[in-house]
Amino acid sequence: MKKVAKYFLRAMLGIIIFLVLYVVVALLLQKIAVGGGPTKGADTTVAIYIKTNGVHTDIVVPVRNGHMDWSRQVLFANTVSKDTAFNYLAVGWGDKGFYLQTPEWKDLKASVALKAAFALSSSAMHATFYRQMNENEQCKKIIIRQAQYDELIKYIDESFQHNADGSYQHIVTNANYGKTDAFYEAKGRYSLFYTCNTWANQALKSCGQRAALWTLTDKGIFDKYKQEETLATF
Numbered sequence: 001m002k003k004v005a006k007y008f009l010r011a012m013l014g015i016i017i018f019l020v021l022y023v024v025v026a027l028l029l030q031k032i033a034v035g036g037g038p039t040k041g042a043d044t045t046v047a048i049y050i051k052t053n054g055v056h057t058d059i060v061v062p063v064r065n066g067h068m069d070w071s072r073q074v075l076f077a078n079t080v081s082k083d084t085a086f087n088y089l090a091v092g093w094g095d096k097g098f099y100l101q102t103p104e105w106k107d108l109k110a111s112v113a114l115k116a117a118f119a120l121s122s123s124a125m126h127a128t129f130y131r132q133m134n135e136n137e138q139c140k141k142i143i144i145r146q147a148q149y150d151e152l153i154k155y156i157d158e159s160f161q162h163n164a165d166g167s168y169q170h171i172v173t174n175a176n177y178g179k180t181d182a183f184y185e186a187k188g189r190y191s192l193f194y195t196c197n198t199w200a201n202q203a204l205k206s207c208g209q210r211a212a213l214w215t216l217t218d219k220g221i222f223d224k225y226k227q228e229e230t231l232a233t234f
Contacts, residue, residue, distance in 0.1 A: 022192070029213045030220030036210035046149040050200065050225065051090055051139045052218040057200035058090040058126075059156065060133060067146060068153045073160070073168045074127045074182065081179035086129035093159055093199035095190035096124040099183060100175040116190045123188050124171060125160055128181040140225045148207040155206035159199070161185035197221060 046067075049060035063070055063086055074091075076084045095116040102112060115121040135141055144152070160168045161184070169185035176182065188194070195216045204211040204221070212220035 026214075026216050030215035030217060031223070032213035033224050034211055034213050035205055035208055044146045045143045046146055048142050048144060048149070048152065049088070049090075049133050049135075049139055050142065050204070050221060051133070052222060054138065055218060056092060056094065057197050057218045057221055058092040058128070059152070059200055059203045060088050060090045060130070060139075061149075061152070061156070063087055063089050063129070067149055073157075074184070075170070076129070078170050078182040079129065079180050080176055083129075083180065086131055086180070088130040088133055090128045090130060091156055092126045092196055093123060093186055093188070094126065094196035096122045096171075096186075098190070099124045099126055100171070100173055121190070123186040123190055125168075125184040125186045126177075126181060127184065128178070130180070137222075140222065142204075142209055142225075144207055144209060148209070152203060152207040155203050159186055159188070161187055 051058045051060050070089045076082055097112040098116055163169055171183040197215055197218050201211045201215050201221055210224045
């Protein structure tokens with residue numbers, strides 16, 4: 001019994017040390033800014049947005065422009081409203097269990113959380129249409145060059161799982177958050193080291209924008225944009 005207790009205490013100590021290091025490293029790395037810097041006079045630009053609900057970050061892009069028509073892949077018909085009068089598309093990546101089984105935090109099941117933490121479940125893309133974007137503390141505009149937007153398009157597109165014909169794999173569900181959103185199968189797995197905000201942070205890095213060195217939280221992203229209402233970078 002003494003040996004069992006000894007091993008148990010060692011295991012508990014190891015877990016505590018890991019969690020402390022995990023939190024400390026996460027807090028330190030999210031404070032380090034990388035990439036980007038404000039610029040003016042970019043000749044051809046695209047306005048994108050970062051949007052948070054206080055926990056989760058979405059990347060918001062124009063529904064269509066000369067470089068991409070997202071409505072050809074993220075179909076209006078897959079939303080409850082089926083309305084086509086939208087100008088913006090917010091895209092987020094995350095654990096499929098969180099998205100489809102946890103409409104509110106009070107609904108979170110331990111099994112869902114554990115599977116997500118240890119990369120044991122699949123992921124999904126959540127796409128929401130908006131008519132307009134209102135800038136505030138939870139929604140920031142970023143002006144990027146069109147070549148940078150091409151890189152962002154590539155990053156987002158490669159996060160979706162594709163059917164044989166190249167279309168996105170729509171998830172048929174009643175777990176929609178509203179009348180203008182839909183879910184799609186995604187690549188990758190959510191884990192303690194790669195969250196929905198890590199994905200959004202990487203999206204900003206992909207197109208040369210200001211981001212955290214590494215972050216698990218939306219704070220790590222939005223802290224980089226507190227002093228700038230609009231950023232443009234080469």
